[in-house]
Amino acid sequence: MGVLESLELGFAVAMTWQNLAYCFLGVTVGMVVGVLPGIGHLAAISLLMPLTFHVPATAALVMLAGIYYGAQYGGSIASILLNLPGTASSAVICLDGYPMTQKGRAGPALLITTIASFIGSLLSIIVLIFMAPPLAQLALSFHSADYFSMMVLGLVAAGSISQGKPLIGLASVLIGLLIGLVGIDVNSGAMRMTFGVPELFNGVSIIVIAMALFGVVEVISSIGKTNGRAKDNTKITLRGLMPNRQEWRESFWPMMRGSAVGTGVGILPGTGGGSMAAFMSYAVEKRTSKTPEKFGKGAIAGIAGPESANNAAAQSAFIPTLTLGIPGDAIMALMLGALMIHGIAPGPRVITENPDLFWGLVVSFLIGNFMLLILNIPLIQFWVKILQIPYRFLFPAIVLLICVGVYSLSRSTVDVMLVAGFSAVGYLLIKLGFEAAPLLLGFILGPMLEENMRRSLLLSRGDFATFVERPISAVFLGWAAVLLIWVIKGELKRKPATAAPQDV
Amino acid sequence: MNILQSKDFLSGVAAIIIGVFVAIVTAGYGFGSPRQMGPGFFPFSLGVMLTMIGILIALGALRSHEKLPHLNVWPYFVIPLAILTFALVMPRLGFGPAGVATVMLAGVAEPATRKLHLLMLALVLVPSVWLLFALGLGVQAPFFDWGF
Numbered sequence: 256m257g258v259l260e261s262l263e264l265g266f267a268v269a270m271t272w273q274n275l276a277y278c279f280l281g282v283t284v285g286m287v288v289g290v291l292p293g294i295g296h297l298a299a300i301s302l303l304m305p306l307t308f309h310v311p312a313t314a315a316l317v318m319l320a321g322i323y324y325g326a327q328y329g330g331s332i333a334s335i336l337l338n339l340p341g342t343a344s345s346a347v348i349c350l351d352g353y354p355m356t357q358k359g360r361a362g363p364a365l366l367i368t369t370i371a372s373f374i375g376s377l378l379s380i381i382v383l384i385f386m387a388p389p390l391a392q393l394a395l396s397f398h399s400a401d402y403f404s405m406m407v408l409g410l411v412a413a414g415s416i417s418q419g420k421p422l423i424g425l426a427s428v429l430i431g432l433l434i435g436l437v438g439i440d441v442n443s444g445a446m447r448m449t450f451g452v453p454e455l456f457n458g459v460s461i462i463v464i465a466m467a468l469f470g471v472v473e474v475i476s477s478i479g480k481t482n483g484r485a486k487d488n489t490k491i492t493l494r495g496l497m498p499n500r501q502e503w504r505e506s507f508w509p510m511m512r513g514s515a516v517g518t519g520v521g522i523l524p525g526t527g528g529g530s531m532a533a534f535m536s537y538a539v540e541k542r543t544s545k546t547p548e549k550f551g552k553g554a555i556a557g558i559a560g561p562e563s564a565n566n567a568a569a570q571s572a573f574i575p576t577l578t579l580g581i582p583g584d585a586i587m588a589l590m591l592g593a594l595m596i597h598g599i600a601p602g603p604r605v606i607t608e609n610p611d612l613f614w615g616l617v618v619s620f621l622i623g624n625f626m627l628l629i630l631n632i633p634l635i636q637f638w639v640k641i642l643q644i645p646y647r648f649l650f651p652a653i654v655l656l657i658c659v660g661v662y663s664l665s666r667s668t669v670d671v672m673l674v675a676g677f678s679a680v681g682y683l684l685i686k687l688g689f690e691a692a693p694l695l696l697g698f699i700l701g702p703m704l705e706e707n708m709r710r711s712l713l714l715s716r717g718d719f720a721t722f723v724e725r726p727i728s729a730v731f732l733g734w735a736a737v738l739l740i741w742v743i744k745g746e747l748k749r750k751p752a753t754a755a756p757q758d759v
Numbered sequence: 760m761n762i763l764q765s766k767d768f769l770s771g772v773a774a775i776i777i778g779v780f781v782a783i784v785t786a787g788y789g790f791g792s793p794r795q796m797g798p799g800f801f802p803f804s805l806g807v808m809l810t811m812i813g814i815l816i817a818l819g820a821l822r823s824h825e826k827l828p829h830l831n832v833w834p835y836f837v838i839p840l841a842i843l844t845f846a847l848v849m850p851r852l853g854f855g856p857a858g859v860a861t862v863m864l865a866g867v868a869e870p871a872t873r874k875l876h877l878l879m880l881a882l883v884l885v886p887s888v889w890l891l892f893a894l895g896l897g898v899q900a901p902f903f904d905w906g907f
Binding site for chain 2: 306420425426429430432433436440442443445447448474476478479646647648650651652655656657659662666668669672674675678679682683684686687688689705708709716717719
């Protein structure tokens with residue numbers, strides 16, 4: 256199927272009323288949670304996941320993806336106007352966005368970020384359209400040993416390139432893998448780690464884990480910190496939005512470079528969504544700039560580049576997720592979870608066996624980004640108003656929605672109790688430096704990792720050499736080993752006093 | 760500084776506890792052989808790996824002196840309790856009472872909020888969420904259930 260025919264199919268799927276409506280719902284919710292500090296896009300996606308049981312797989316993914324890239328847009332608004340990063344990836348935008356507001360250039364900063372987001376997403380989607388099918392084709396020739404090694408690389412990367420300490424990141428991955436194994440072993444029929452609780456026989460639902468670790472833990476940590484009542488003295492008129500000629504000129508190349516950096520980083524496993532892409536792009540812009548001293552004082556290149564980068568990364572992260580079945584970060588893991596809920600096995604066959612889903616989703620990205628472009632500018636005053644909802648009224652509502660959402664999964668109060676339990680343990684672990692994102696990745700890949708290992712070892716008659724004899728597998732494992740060595744070396748070298756505590 | 764106040768040491772200990780626990784639980788599942796992996800092979804190996812990483816983390820803590828972060832103690836108790844309350848009240852009294860109890864209890868996590876405001880919030884929120892889920896999505900959950 257050629258690219259044009261595929262896109263035609265995609266438009267036919269994405270332009271149905273139902274999918275348009277879910278796309279709109281997704282990007283709107285995404286915008287709102289992106290603007291609001293104290294509720295992240297991960298929490299929002301987890302909250303809306305129970306809804307996906309009631310809609311077809313395509314509509315579900317269209318909506319969840321919309322929340323993701325919608326939040327990227329929304330996050331920058333709070334960063335620019337109030338110096339409050341709504342999402343982790345928009346923390347960079349604060350560096351130069353807020354100084355622009357102080358200089359009275361908030362309007363142009365907002366318009367430039369909107370356009371930068373759109374361009375970053377668009378360029379990344381084009382790469383996705385051309386890159387995904389051949390990559391999936393290549394992945395079809397992978398054997399179980401190659402898959403095993405690829406997952407190992409993905410997990411090692413997710414654990415060690417995390418924000419915190421690499422060893423604890425790896426421990427988080429292992430805990431996730433173990434939780435993923437709870438339930439009946441498909442091969443032997445043995446009950447594993449179910450402790451006689453019938454509700455655990457089918458395993459722990461990804462929604463329970465996500466709600467506990469992203470929803471409840473975030474609520475617990477945010478209480479008392481975000482007062483929500485933000486002072487807003489900036490008046491933004493439509494005319495005040497227009498950047499001047501110099502600002503346009505200074506932001507064009509940063510957008511292009513940012514899109515390239517973001518697309519590249521987004522494809523890599525374990526890079527944690529847009530935040531790493533945004534930081535890398537900021538560094539690139541500062542280095543290539545002729546006036547690096549302006550950075551941090553309101554350089555427009557410092558918002559145009561990172562904003563393109565984090566949106567590009569948000570889109571290109573779908574490349575490995577949809578073609579290889581290997582999620583790069585927690586959000587992609589949730590996307591895969593939604594696919595599996597609908598009985599679609601993730602992997603290279605998704606594109607060929609469910610072309611309507613894949614191309615419909617891709618085209619919905621285009622439509623969704625266009626909706627955001629239109630939604631964003633005229634509604635800026637409205638988004639600023641939303642920032643003023645006090646958090647103390649918001650979080651009881653979030654807690655209620657978590658309870659109802661989890662209950663609706665299988666009408667079981669045991670699932671609700673599990674959320675309470677996982678969040679109680681999870682909060683302590685996260686405070687100790689464990690990380691939720693690598694844990695979720697491990698959780699979703701656990702059963703697949705075991706299955707591919709079992710299959711490879713069965714074929715090789717129990718010989719572990721099979722993992723290094725196959726060239727593809729050997730390359731993946733080689734990279735994983737390099738990463739591990741790098742992590743251990745860093746651990747040995749670390750000076751005692753330099754570990755700066757970071758309270759997030 | 761007391762080693763028990765070191766963040767890294769405690770996270771190492773946490774990993775060791777989970778690892779050892781898993782290894783003990785899964786040791787009886789049948790290890791099999793690499794050629795025919797039994798149900799215990801994979802989880803047991805992971806449990807052992809987790810324990811070893813935990814030891815490495817705890818040893819590394821002997822050199823670093825990072826203190827425990829501040830815990831949000833009150834919300835940490837109240838929020839899971841609110842969720843648990845929902846799970847316990849829902850099957851006995853129905854969605855309405857469970858929802859109101861959950862919203863009120865969760866809201867208490869921020870002591871400055873006035874109870875009357877919380878009650879008003881609950882009275883608006885609970886029926887609308889019920890309408891959304893019960894009527895909109897067809898999740899069967901009676902609003903009141905006095906039947907016991």
